[in-house]
Amino acid sequence: MLKRLFKLGLIINPYSGIGGALALKGSDGADIRQQALIRGAEKLSGKRMAIALQALLPLKNELSIYTASGEMGEDILSSMGFNHVVVYQHQAQQTESADTKAAALELIAQAVDLILFAGGDGTARNICEVVENHCPVVGVPAGCKIHSGVYAITPKAAGQVVAQVIKGELVSLMSGEVKDIDETEFRAGRVIAKHYGEMLVPEELRYIQAVKMGGKESDELVLSDIAAHVIELMDDEPDTLFVMGSGSTVDSIMQELGLSNTLLGVDLVRGQQLLANDLTAASLLEHCANKPVKIVLTLIGGQGHILGRGNQQLSPELVKMVSKQNILVVATKSKLQSLQGRPLVSDSGDTTLDEMLVGPIPVITGFHDLVLYSVGSM
Numbered sequence: 001m002l003k004r005l006f007k008l009g010l011i012i013n014p015y016s017g018i019g020g021a022l023a024l025k026g027s028d029g030a031d032i033r034q035q036a037l038i039r040g041a042e043k044l045s046g047k048r049m050a051i052a053l054q055a056l057l058p059l060k061n062e063l064s065i066y067t068a069s070g071e072m073g074e075d076i077l078s079s080m081g082f083n084h085v086v087v088y089q090h091q092a093q094q095t096e097s098a099d100t101k102a103a104a105l106e107l108i109a110q111a112v113d114l115i116l117f118a119g120g121d122g123t124a125r126n127i128c129e130v131v132e133n134h135c136p137v138v139g140v141p142a143g144c145k146i147h148s149g150v151y152a153i154t155p156k157a158a159g160q161v162v163a164q165v166i167k168g169e170l171v172s173l174m175s176g177e178v179k180d181i182d183e184t185e186f187r188a189g190r191v192i193a194k195h196y197g198e199m200l201v202p203e204e205l206r207y208i209q210a211v212k213m214g215g216k217e218s219d220e221l222v223l224s225d226i227a228a229h230v231i232e233l234m235d236d237e238p239d240t241l242f243v244m245g246s247g248s249t250v251d252s253i254m255q256e257l258g259l260s261n262t263l264l265g266v267d268l269v270r271g272q273q274l275l276a277n278d279l280t281a282a283s284l285l286e287h288c289a290n291k292p293v294k295i296v297l298t299l300i301g302g303q304g305h306i307l308g309r310g311n312q313q314l315s316p317e318l319v320k321m322v323s324k325q326n327i328l329v330v331a332t333k334s335k336l337q338s339l340q341g342r343p344l345v346s347d348s349g350d351t352t353l354d355e356m357l358v359g360p361i362p363v364i365t366g367f368h369d370l371v372l373y374s375v376g377s378m
Contacts, residue, residue, distance in 0.1 A: 004358045004377040005064040006166045009107035013119035014071035014095055016045040016142045045142035046076050048155040049118040052140045053080055055159030059166050066110045068103040097126045104130040113359045116162055121180040124148040128178040128197045136200040138162055150176035150201050165202050165372055173362050173370035176201035202372050222332045225366040227256035230296060234272050241288055242269045245297035245311045249330050266313040281315040294326045304339050308347030316350035329363045336373055343376025
């Protein structure tokens with residue numbers, strides 16, 4: 001089977017930062033952008049995106065890029081020779097925040113693996129409203145104000161991080177804060193910043209909490225950290241059913257909860273309380289129908305299988321119902337590194353499901369410590 005292309009979404013806010021050089025203190029508002037153009041301001045966000053895209057040129061045959069028309073992405077991709085599909089056509093000559101949101105919606109509909117966007121805090125805010133945690137994002141800094149934690153330090157750095165993800169290198173997945181300043185107040189000399197949400201951002205792999213004992217992972221400490229992360233999610237979502245898959249990593253979470261666990265079976269937990277042990281595929285479907293559900297599973301060390309080996313109770317019908325977004329893969333970084341770059345494997349017996357899971361997926365490797373790792377195409 002041919003290797004699946006990495007699905008990259010791309011959005012440029014053409015007017016981002018246009019008021020900076022003219023001391024207009026931002027680019028929010030059609031009147032500000034019009035004033036900047038009249039005074040000869042240059043649109044720079046496309047050029048900054050081009051710098052980021054330089055790092056992806058050697059990988060362009062591994063990419064399927066989805067974008068918006070004209071200056072929102074199509075023009076720069078065409079000029080650099082990237083194959084791409086335009087999934088959103090903006091109508092007005094001067095794009096607005098509604099165009100950014102609409103383009104982001106189309107990218108989510110295409111189930112892109114990652115969104116690369118160029119803009120400032122206003123752009124990040126618009127994208128956050130739509131994307132939330134549907135997929136990771138990387139921001140190319142192009143605005144007058146960059147307070148949000150979803151931007152790379154430079155356009156070149158943005159491209160390098162995305163290249164790492166495309167190549168399947170182990171990168172951390174962090175939560176980046178989206179903040180924006182009220183530009184009207186800012187022009188009056190008052191800085192009023194507001195938190196608007198968070199998005200997932202890939203970063204270079206950093207052993208923050210998991211490195212112990214001279215640089216080697218201590219399994220006991222790391223598994224405790226992984227358990228703490230999952231238990232926190234249970235606390236945050238007390239009405240959600242957590243389907244606990246088989247394997248020793250999932251077993252460590254159940255031990256931390258003080259619950260009886262079926263090591264080679266599947267159990268059901270809600271609100272940190274055990275609902276049922278050793279469920280069949282049919283009983284799982286019955287329990288989970290029309291309820292919020294997350295599936296916690298791990299991989300087989302050395303092989304990388306996440307479905308189809310020892311957890312057949314997690315039927316294709318159940319996994320499709322839950323969706324990829326609600327699958328929580330748990331593993332230590334050393335377990336991932338033992339794969340030596342090989343992708344995770346889904347061998348569910350349902351080719352449609354297996355293909356649906358292909359692409360990057362967050363893996364919980366510690367407390368608030370995630371990495372992005374790919375599920376391969378069989």
